Amino acid sequence: MSKKTRTLAAQDKRLGIILLLPAIIILCAVIVYPMAHSLWLSTQNLNVSNPARGREYVGFQNYLEVLHSSDWWLSLLRTLYFVGADLLIGIPLGLSIALLLNKERKGKGIILAIILFPYVLAPIVNSLIWKLIYDPNYGFLNGFLTQLGIIKDYIPWLARPTLALVMLIIANLWQGTPFAIVLFLAGLKSIPKEEYEAAAIDGASRITSFQYITIPHLKPIIYMNVVMKTILTFKLFDIVYSLTGGGPGGSTTVVSMLIYRESFEYMKFGQGAAMSYLLLFFVLILVIVYSRMFKGEES
Numbered sequence: 001m002s003k004k005t006r007t008l009a010a011q012d013k014r015l016g017i018i019l020l021l022p023a024i025i026i027l028c029a030v031i032v033y034p035m036a037h038s039l040w041l042s043t044q045n046l047n048v049s050n051p052a053r054g055r056e057y058v059g060f061q062n063y064l065e066v067l068h069s070s071d072w073w074l075s076l077l078r079t080l081y082f083v084g085a086d087l088l089i090g091i092p093l094g095l096s097i098a099l100l101l102n103k104e105r106k107g108k109g110i111i112l113a114i115i116l117f118p119y120v121l122a123p124i125v126n127s128l129i130w131k132l133i134y135d136p137n138y139g140f141l142n143g144f145l146t147q148l149g150i151i152k153d154y155i156p157w158l159a160r161p162t163l164a165l166v167m168l169i170i171a172n173l174w175q176g177t178p179f180a181i182v183l184f185l186a187g188l189k190s191i192p193k194e195e196y197e198a199a200a201i202d203g204a205s206r207i208t209s210f211q212y213i214t215i216p217h218l219k220p221i222i223y224m225n226v227v228m229k230t231i232l233t234f235k236l237f238d239i240v241y242s243l244t245g246g247g248p249g250g251s252t253t254v255v256s257m258l259i260y261r262e263s264f265e266y267m268k269f270g271q272g273a274a275m276s277y278l279l280l281f282f283v284l285i286l287v288i289v290y291s292r293m294f295k296g297e298e299s
Contacts (some may be wrong), residue, residue: 042273062274071250072275075258076282078165080234084256085169086176086229090221093173094180102188120180127242130171134158134243138209158244161251168252171239176232180225187221188214223294229289232281255279 042063045056066072099110119128133140136156145151158164191214199209237256242244246253246261253261255275263272 008013021049021230038273038276041135041269042277044270057211058270059118062270063278066278071253071258072255072266072278074250075253075255077254078252079236079254081165082169082275083230083233085173087226087234090173090177090229091225094177094225095184095218097177098181098184100189104246115117116178116180118175119182123173123175123238124242126171126234127239130174130239131166131243134167137144161248164244164248164252168239168243171235171243172233175239176229179232180229183221183225184218187218191217219294224289230290231283232285 043057043059045058045061097115101108101115115221121129134157136142136159138156139154139157141157142151142154142270146154156165157167174213195213196209199213204212236254237257237260238251240254240257241260244252259272259275263267
């Protein structure tokens with residue numbers, strides 16, 4: 001390599017670094033610094049009621065207090081209900097709808113737009129819609145079921161602990177399933193039609209083609225759905241905050257809601273930060289388990 005070529009390569013490298021520098025600075029300002037600060041905060045005992053005391057270093061005490069808290073484990077269990085529903089119901093439902101939409105038919109565009117409507121709405125708007133649906137006095141759900149003769153008296157859907165949790169799971173599925181549909185549709189479009197034609201010539205049934213052609217091609221999409229839905233569902237906050245506020249009696253308090261309360265209602269910023277990092281660690285373990293499961297199936 002000549003000297004002139006090396007000089008041009010060095011200039012291109014410097015130019016690339018200069019062009020990336022604004023993005024790197026922004027990422028450090030909005031992601032790296034807040035994460036580092038919250039990690040440091042999780043080792044502190046910040047007494048807001050007595051600012052003169054300042055911050056007191058307590059090491060891992062905040063983490064130990066969280067791990068010994070029954071509220072933490074109950075909120076984590078409730079969050080796992082949401083995650084389980086998303087994985088066991090949302091993903092199969094998304095795949096089923098994507099298979100139906102993958103066929104050419106009249107009005108396909110309109111149907112797809114209606115199905116994807118919850119996904120493009122802001123989460124708070126989705127929450128307000130479901131709040132109106134579940135309203136115990138003039139909500140759509142009570143009125144509809146009464147007209148069909150299924151119920152006689154209006155039901156307070158969000159006033160009963162177990163029922164409120166189920167209703168929130170349904171609302172979350174309505175909002176999150178279109179995400180799976182979009183990914184599965186993209187995956188189905190990438191499968192060569194020749195493989196289905198060859199299987200049909202060999203006498204394979206639709207179920208066999210689905211098992212040995214569709215599923216193997218969609219494994220990367222399934223993996224992406226599992227990982228993304230797990231991460232997004234563990235961050236669930238808007239629906240719970242808008243519909244129940246964690247009630248009744250704390251029966252719908254998920255992890256994100258508990259972190260919000262500890263940090264901004266009880267002013268325990270150290271414990272709130274510790275909860276955030278424990279949640280991050282838990283989700284990271286799940287993602288590693290998913291990765292090994294899918295790699296094991298491929299091998």
